[in-house]
Amino acid sequence: MTEPLLAIDDLNVRFRTEDEPVYALNGVDITIEHNEVMGIIGESGCGKSVTALSVLQLLQSPPAEIIGGEIRYKGENLLERSDSEMDEIRGNEISMIYQDPMKALNPVLTIGQQVTEPLLAHRDVTKDEAIDEAIEMLRACGLADAERLVDEYPHSLSGGMRQRVMIAMGLITKPDLLIADEPTTALDVTTQAKILDLLEDISDEFDMSIMYISHNLATVSEVADRITVMYAGTVAERCTMNELFELPLHPYTRKLIESIPKLDTVHERLPAIEGSVPTFNEPPSGCPFASRCPQYIGSACDEVVPQAQPPGEAYDVEAEHTVACHLYTDASSEKPPWTTEEQTHDSAY
Amino acid sequence: MLKYVIRRLLVMIPVLLGVTVLITLLINLSPGDPARAALGAQADAQAVANLRQEIGLDQPVYIRYIEWVAGVLQGDLGTSIVTGEPVNQMIMERLPATLELSIVAIAITFVIALPLGVISAVRQYTWMDTGSMVFAIFWLSMPSFWLGLILILLFSVELGITPISGRSGTIFTVEWLSYLALPAFAIGARRAGLLTRLTRSSMLEIINEEYIRTAKGKGIGGRAVIYTHAMKNAMIPIATLVGLQIPMVLSGSVIIEYVFSWPGIGRLLVDSVSRRDYPVVQGIVLVYAVIVLFANLIVDIAYTQFDPRVTYD
Ligand SMILES: Nc1ncnc2c1ncn2[C@@H]1O[C@H](COP(=O)(O)OP(=O)(O)O)[C@@H](O)[C@H]1O
Numbered sequence: 001m002t003e004p005l006l007a008i009d010d011l012n013v014r015f016r017t018e019d020e021p022v023y024a025l026n027g028v029d030i031t032i033e034h035n036e037v038m039g040i041i042g043e044s045g046c047g048k049s050v051t052a053l054s055v056l057q058l059l060q061s062p063p064a065e066i067i068g069g070e071i072r073y074k075g076e077n078l079l080e081r082s083d084s085e086m087d088e089i090r091g092n093e094i095s096m097i098y099q100d101p102m103k104a105l106n107p108v109l110t111i112g113q114q115v116t117e118p119l120l121a122h123r124d125v126t127k128d129e130a131i132d133e134a135i136e137m138l139r140a141c142g143l144a145d146a147e148r149l150v151d152e153y154p155h156s157l158s159g160g161m162r163q164r165v166m167i168a169m170g171l172i173t174k175p176d177l178l179i180a181d182e183p184t185t186a187l188d189v190t191t192q193a194k195i196l197d198l199l200e201d202i203s204d205e206f207d208m209s210i211m212y213i214s215h216n217l218a219t220v221s222e223v224a225d226r227i228t229v230m231y232a233g234t235v236a237e238r239c240t241m242n243e244l245f246e247l248p249l250h251p252y253t254r255k256l257i258e259s260i261p262k263l264d265t266v267h268e269r270l271p272a273i274e275g276s277v278p279t280f281n282e283p284p285s286g287c288p289f290a291s292r293c294p295q296y297i298g299s300a301c302d303e304v305v306p307q308a309q310p311p312g313e314a315y316d317v318e319a320e321h322t323v324a325c326h327l328y329t330d331a332s333s334e335k336p337p338w339t340t341e342e343q344t345h346d347s348a349y
Numbered sequence: 350m351l352k353y354v355i356r357r358l359l360v361m362i363p364v365l366l367g368v369t370v371l372i373t374l375l376i377n378l379s380p381g382d383p384a385r386a387a388l389g390a391q392a393d394a395q396a397v398a399n400l401r402q403e404i405g406l407d408q409p410v411y412i413r414y415i416e417w418v419a420g421v422l423q424g425d426l427g428t429s430i431v432t433g434e435p436v437n438q439m440i441m442e443r444l445p446a447t448l449e450l451s452i453v454a455i456a457i458t459f460v461i462a463l464p465l466g467v468i469s470a471v472r473q474y475t476w477m478d479t480g481s482m483v484f485a486i487f488w489l490s491m492p493s494f495w496l497g498l499i500l501i502l503l504f505s506v507e508l509g510i511t512p513i514s515g516r517s518g519t520i521f522t523v524e525w526l527s528y529l530a531l532p533a534f535a536i537g538a539r540r541a542g543l544l545t546r547l548t549r550s551s552m553l554e555i556i557n558e559e560y561i562r563t564a565k566g567k568g569i570g571g572r573a574v575i576y577t578h579a580m581k582n583a584m585i586p587i588a589t590l591v592g593l594q595i596p597m598v599l600s601g602s603v604i605i606e607y608v609f610s611w612p613g614i615g616r617l618l619v620d621s622v623s624r625r626d627y628p629v630v631q632g633i634v635l636v637y638a639v640i641v642l643f644a645n646l647i648v649d650i651a652y653t654q655f656d657p658r659v660t661y662d
C-alpha cells in the first residue's frame with residue numbers, strides 16, 4: 001500500500017497546567033488518503049482540535065507538549081521540523097480553517113491583506129497578482145462582491161461571509177490538505193448548510209484531502225468518505241461513512257448515532273449521552289468510555305486499554321474497519337456482545 | 350470625518366471657557382497682591398493704590414474676566430504687570446522651547462518603551478522580560494524632578510559631559526542634544542516605564558487571540574505575525590494611553606523646565622506665579638489647555654488609523 005497523505009501515529013499530547021497535568025491525547029491514530037474527506041467526530045472535549053492543531057504545530061507550548069508519536073506527511077515526520085521549517089508547510093501544503101470566523105480573522109487588517117498573505121509568503125507573485133487571485137478565490141467561495149470585499153474589514157461581514165473568507169484564505173495556495181475544525185459550528189443553521197455545500201463542492205473540484213472535524217454526526221456524514229470516531233483523546237472506531245450507519249461497533253459510536261435528532265419523532269428534549277467526557281491527569285489505565293458505557297463488561301474495561309483492531313470474523317465488515325472495545329477482544333470471549341438480557345434493547349443495529 | 354473635527358472644535362469652546370473661569374477664580378482667591386509684589390514691601394500705600402488702578406485691579410473680578418476674554422477673542426492676552434511686555438510676545442518667545450522638550454520627551458518614551466514592551470511579551474518569562482520589567486518599574490517609581498537632579502549631578506557635575514542647564518539656540522546638532530537630552534529623558538523615563546508595561550500586557554493579550562494563531566497557521570513567519578498582526582492591534586490601547594499622557598508630559602515639563610532652567614513657558618509660569626503676574630499666568634494656562642485639547646484631537650483621529658471599527662461621523 002502506498003503511504004497515505006497524512007498519517008498520525010500514536011500521538012500523545014499533554015498539557016502542563018498549574019496543578020495537575022492533563023493528558024489530552026492518548027495514542028491517536030488517524031490516516032488520511034489522497035483526495036479523501038476524513039471526518040473526525042466526537043463530543044466536545046474529545047481532543048479533536050488538539051489533534052488538528054498538532055498537525056500544524058500550532059498548539060501553545062507551554063502548556064502543550066507532544067510527548068509521543070509521529071505525524072507523517074507524505075512520509076516525513078513533521079514533528080521533527082523546527083518552527084520555521086513548519087512555516088514551509090503551513091498555509092502552503094496544509095491549511096486550516098477554524099470554528100469561530102468572528103475571532104479567527106484579524107480585525108484591523110483588510111480581507112484582501114489577509115487572503116493574499118499565504119500566497120505572498122509561499123509563491124513568487126506580486127501584490128497585484130495576489131489580489132487578483134484572492135478576488136477569484138473569494139468568488140469561487142461564493143462571495144460575488146469580492147472586488148469590493150478585499151478592501152473591507154472583517155467587522156463589516158456576516159459570520160457566513162467570514163467563514164467563506166477563511167475558506168478562500170485556506171484554498172488560495174491550493175493545499176494538499178485542508179483541516180476544517182468545526183467550520184459550521186458557530187454559524188446559524190441555514191448558513192451551516194451553505195458552508196457545508198461549499199466544502200462539498202471544493203472537495204470535488206480541488207485535488208485535495210480534507211480533515212473535517214465536527215461534533216455533529218449529521219453534518220460530517222454529508223461530506224466525509226471515511227470517519228474516525230474520537231473519544232477522550234483516543235480513537236474509538238474507524239470505518240467508511242456507509243458502514244458507520246450500517247454497522248456501528250463501538251458503544252460510543254452507537255450512542256452518537258442514537259443521539260442524532262430524528263425529524264419524524266417528537267423529542268421531549270434533545271437526545272444526548274448521559275455524563276461527560278472525562279479528563280485524565282495521568283494516562284488512562286482502561287477504556288476511557290467505561291464509566292459511561294451501556295455495555296460495560298467488567299474489570300477488563302477498567303484495567304486494560306483496548307487497542308484498535310478489526311472486530312473479528314463474526315462481523316461482516318470491511319477490512320479497514322477497526323474498533324477499540326473489549327466487546328471485540330479476547331477479554332470478552334466468555335461474554336459475547338449483544339446477547340445478555342439487559343443489553344438487548346441496545347442492540348437494535 | 351470633517352464633520353467630526355468641526356464638532357470637536359466647537360466643543361473646545363465651552364471647555365476653554367471653563368478653564369479660564371477656573372484659573373481666574375484660583376488666581377483671585379489665592380493670597381497676595383500683584384501691585385504690592387511689583388512695588389516691593391516698602392512702597393507706600395498711595396503708590397500701590399495707583400498701580401492697582403492702572404492695571405485694573407480695582408475693578409471687580411467678573412469685569413476683569415470679561416475684559417480679558419474680550420482681549421483673548423481678539424488675539425490679545427494682555428500685558429505683564431511686572432515687565433510691561435505683551436503676554437503674547439512673552440509666550441511666543443518661549444513656546445518653541447516647551448514644544449521641543451515635550452515632543453522629544455514623547456519620542457524618547459516611544460523609542461524606549463515599544464521595543465522593550467514587545468520583546469518582553471514575545472519572550473515572556475525570559476531574562477529579557479524580567480530585565481524590561483525591572484527597568485520599567487525602576488523609572489516608574491522615580492519622581493521626575495528628583496531624576497532630573499540626579500542626572501545633573503551625574504552627567505553635568507561629576508562627569509562634565511552635558512551643560513548643567515539652559516538651551517542651545519541650534520537644532521539637530523550635538524550641542525542641541527547635549528542640552529536637551531537630560532531634561533527630555535527626565536520627563537520621558539517615567540512615561541516610558543508606564544508605556545513599557547502597557548505594551549507588554551496588551552501584546553500578551555493579543556498574542557493569545559485566535560487570529561494570531563490563524564496568522565501563524567499561514568506560514569508567514571514569526572516576525573510578520575508580531576509586526577503585521579499583533580502590533581497593529583496593540584497600537585489601539587497604546588494610542589489611548591498616549592492621549593491620556595499628554596497632559597502629564599506637559600505638567601511634568603513645568604517642573605523639569607524649572608530644574609534645568611529650560612527657557613520655556615513652564616518656567617515662565619512658575620516665575621509668574623511667584624511674582625503674582627496674573628495676565629501671564631492666565632495666558633500660559635490657556636495655551637496649555639489649547640495644546641492638550643488639540644493633542645487629544647490628533648490622538649483620536651490617529652485612532653481611526655489603527656482601528657477600522659472606529660469611525661467618526
Ligand atoms: N490550553 C489547554 N490547557 C489545558 N488543557 C487543555 C487545553 N486545551 C485543551 N485541553 C484539554 O484537551 C482536551 C481536548 O480539547 P479539544 O481538542 O479542544 O477538544 P475538542 O474535541 O472539543 O476540539 C480538553 O478537554 C482539555 O482537557
Ligand SMILES: [Mg+2]
Pocket residue numbers: 045048049050181182
Ligand atoms: Mg474543538
